[in-house]
Amino acid sequence: MTEQTDSGADLAGDTLVRVFSALSNPQRMRILASLVGGSVHVSQLAREIGLSRPLVHMHLQRLEAAGLVTGRLEISQDGKALRFYDVTPFAIHVTPKLVVEAARTLGDTAPTTTEREETS
Numbered sequence: 001m002t003e004q005t006d007s008g009a010d011l012a013g014d015t016l017v018r019v020f021s022a023l024s025n026p027q028r029m030r031i032l033a034s035l036v037g038g039s040v041h042v043s044q045l046a047r048e049i050g051l052s053r054p055l056v057h058m059h060l061q062r063l064e065a066a067g068l069v070t071g072r073l074e075i076s077q078d079g080k081a082l083r084f085y086d087v088t089p090f091a092i093h094v095t096p097k098l099v100v101e102a103a104r105t106l107g108d109t110a111p112t113t114t115e116r117e118e119t120s
Helices: 013-023 026-035 042-049 053-065 096-104 113-119
Strands: 069-075 081-087
Touching (some): 053 069, 053 081
Antiparallel strands (some): 069 081
16 A cells, blocks of 8 residues: 555545455554554564464454555574564545545445345
8 A cells, every 4th residue: 555645535445445444453453553663573573462473474464455564574694584564654534525435436345235135
């Protein structure tokens, strides 16, 4: 995700849904808050947050898919591969106008109430 304007008006509906979904989990919010301080590798982040590495990795994948964090692989001096993550700069000002504009661009991911009633 690139840095958004204050209005966030250039966000497509599906992107906005991914961002809101990623931020709706308290553990992901804690992870994001930890990353604001600077680049951290998964093992260190797991210790800081108090979660298992696989669970932290799963949450990081959701945050990365939403464009809120980026990951990179680094090799330590002892030859271990370490995955570091950083926060991607973003700003989203949620307004009714943003929701209306984003809703216009939503993909068809779920049937509407009318469609569900027609198939019953």
